Amino acid sequence: MLSLSLAAPPVLAAPPATNHPILGIWKLTLPDGSCSETYRFRGDGTTLVTSAAEVSESEFQIPSEPSEKGFYKLVDTVVKDNGKEDCSGQVMRVGARATNFVRFHPSGSLFLMCADESMETCIGPFRRVSGLGT
Numbered sequence: 040m041l042s043l044s045l046a047a048p049p050v051l052a053a054p055p056a057t058n059h060p061i062l063g064i065w066k067l068t069l070p071d072g073s074c075s076e077t078y079r080f081r082g083d084g085t086t087l088v089t090s091a092a093e094v095s096e097s098e099f100q101i102p103s104e105p106s107e108k109g110f111y112k113l114v115d116t117v118v119k120d121n122g123k124e125d126c127s128g129q130v131m132r133v134g135a136r137a138t139n140f141v142r143f144h145p146s147g148s149l150f151l152m153c154a155d156e157s158m159e160t161c162i163g164p165f166r167r168v169s170g171l172g173t
Contacts, residue, residue, distance in 0.1 A: 054084040056103050060143050061111070064168040074126035078165065086115065092123035095131050110140040110156045
């Protein structure tokens with residue numbers, strides 16, 4: 040007996056809730072101030088990122104609630120990239136997938152992005168940008 044699920048197209052993840060704290064525009068500036076990255080997390084589950092000369096678009100998945108440790112698991116897959124270098128001098132590959140863990144400050148205006156559900160290996164803070172379509 041054949042399983043119909045083998046022939047079914049992949050199911051796309053549901054977009055985040057309209058009040059999800061990740062939605063909006065966030066900016067990460069390198070400690071020396073030499074470069075910054077801007078992340079626009081959109082309600083349709085896509086992200087537009089600008090970093091130095093790079094412009095990329097990705098699709099993301101994030102749960103509606105944090106884990107017991109207070110982190111949101113963020114899975115991000117690059118779907119478009121202009122092929123230019125980002126702030127770290129790297130060029131993103133279409134299809135690249137990253138899993139990180141996001142921890143929001145109680146104010147909702149900052150977050151850290153971590154390699155796991157601890158504060159040991161994180162980058163940030165990402166700062167919310169107000170007034171630009173957020």
